[in-house]
Amino acid sequence: MKSTKKILAILALITFVLALAVPILAAQLKSPDEVKTALRLLVQVSNDFKRQITNKNFARVPHEYMEYTEAADALRTSIKNEPADFKNRVETRLKTAVAAYQKISDMSSSATDPDKLMAEHAKAVTAMNAVFDLFPADFRPDPNLPPPGRGRGQRS
Amino acid sequence: MLYRTDVRRNLSVLGRAPLSRRRLLVGSLALPMTLLGCSRRRSSEQQGVDLFIASDGDFLAFRPDELTCRTGAVVHLTFHHAGKFLSARHNWVLVYPDQMEAVDKDAEKTEGVISTDDPRVLAVVPMCDKGETMMTEFIAPAPGEYPFFCSTPGHAVDMNGILHVTE
Numbered sequence: 001m002k003s004t005k006k007i008l009a010i011l012a013l014i015t016f017v018l019a020l021a022v023p024i025l026a027a028q029l030k031s032p033d034e035v036k037t038a039l040r041l042l043v044q045v046s047n048d049f050k051r052q053i054t055n056k057n058f059a060r061v062p063h064e065y066m067e068y069t070e071a072a073d074a075l076r077t078s079i080k081n082e083p084a085d086f087k088n089r090v091e092t093r094l095k096t097a098v099a100a101y102q103k104i105s106d107m108s109s110s111a112t113d114p115d116k117l118m119a120e121h122a123k124a125v126t127a128m129n130a131v132f133d134l135f136p137a138d139f140r141p142d143p144n145l146p147p148p149g150r151g152r153g154q155r156s
Numbered sequence: 157m158l159y160r161t162d163v164r165r166n167l168s169v170l171g172r173a174p175l176s177r178r179r180l181l182v183g184s185l186a187l188p189m190t191l192l193g194c195s196r197r198r199s200s201e202q203q204g205v206d207l208f209i210a211s212d213g214d215f216l217a218f219r220p221d222e223l224t225c226r227t228g229a230v231v232h233l234t235f236h237h238a239g240k241f242l243s244a245r246h247n248w249v250l251v252y253p254d255q256m257e258a259v260d261k262d263a264e265k266t267e268g269v270i271s272t273d274d275p276r277v278l279a280v281v282p283m284c285d286k287g288e289t290m291m292t293e294f295i296a297p298a299p300g301e302y303p304f305f306c307s308t309p310g311h312a313v314d315m316n317g318i319l320h321v322t323e
Contacts, residue, residue: 041214041241051310057264060309067242074214074241 029139034078036139041071042097042128043141049104049124053117058108061117065105072098075131086134093131100124203229205296210236211246211315214286216306218248221317223304229296233279239286246306248281250294250319256303256312263307270307278302296321 029035045067052060072094079087104120111117132140205225212219219238225231235248247268251259255276263270270280279294298321305316 037213038241044214044216045242048310051313055264055310057309067244070242 029079029135030081031078032139035075035135036141038071038075038078039132039135039139040141041074042068042131045071046101046121046125046128049101050118050121053104053108053114053121056114058111058117061108061111062105065101068101069098090131090134093127093134097124097127097131100127205229205231207231207233208236209233209248209317210238211306212238214239214242214244216311216314218304218306218315218317222320223317224320224322225296227296227299227321227323230293231279231296232291232293233281234289234291235281235284236289237284237286241286243286244311245283245285245308246311246315247283247308248279248292248304249277249307250279250302250304251276252278252297253300253302256305256316260305260307260312264309268306268308268311283308299323 045064048067049061049064052058052064075090075094079090100120101124104117104124107117107120203226207223207225209223210219211217223233233248235246237246239246245268247270249259249263249270259270259274259276268283270277272280278297279292281290281292284290300321302319302321303316304319305312308315
């Protein structure tokens with residue numbers, strides 16, 4: 001009974017340490033500014049996808065996908081000097097996210113219904129957020145924040 | 157001899173008729189008008205202003221997003237695409253007040269290319285790829301606030317700013 005409790009306690013401790021390990025590792029990233037920029041670019045392009053779909057500008061969607069792959073490459077470059085284990089984790093989730101955005105791009109060639117594409121976009125955002133989860137909270141861009149530009153509300 | 161003959165022929169072609177009053181008047185005014193034109197041009201050059209604007213790296217924003225110049229100034233505007241990662245193209249389009257949305261919407265049909273003949277448009281810097289720099293020159297319009305934006309489809313929502321033209 002006692003040994004079972006001990007094992008459970010050790011397992012809980014290991015889980016706790018592992019849960020802490022990823023953010024601590026990320027907090028010590030070698031190029032934090034580059035990482036932040038790359039993560040923000042992923043959000044920016046994802047928002048562009050949404051905008052093109054909403055405006056029914058489907059012809060532009062493949063171009064947005066190309067930009068998404070470029071933003072993904074920017075993230076890869078920003079973590080190139082990190083430990084292999086961390087890079088592998090990021091790569092696995094990043095590939096899933098890129099594939100999700102590629103699916104939207106492929107669908108856009110024959111799309112007429114923005115709702116269907118938006119449903120796929122929501123799935124892609126979930127996949128992208130899984131990438132962000134590997135980084136500390138203060139590195140993750142808030143998708144609800146307005147972009148750095150003036151925005152429509154501030155125009156004359 | 158031959159040379160003299162040719163000169164005479166040329167003179168006959170040009171005509172040797174006495175100058176009319178109208179021609180005399182135009183001729184006598186030509187020099188002062190030319191000088192006046194030069195002096196006006198010189199005063200415009202004195203009001204010349206150099207403005208510099210760039211994209212905020214790869215982000216959809218201009219830095220700075222507000223510019224100022226005096227009315228009537230000859231503006232030399234330089235735009236730099238400061239992006240490093242994304243293949244998105246950017247440009248700089250200055251339009252009359254309240255025309256941004258309409259011009260931007262029309263530009264969607266032409267992949268963002270803006271006609272310089274468009275009467276709603278004051279000035280355009282052509283599309284730039286990342287790292288490129290281009291210029292445009294225009295006369296600052298009447299005092300007021302003039303919007304500028306990037307006409308790549310979907311960019312204007314975030315990538316815009318204001319040119320303040322003062323007295």
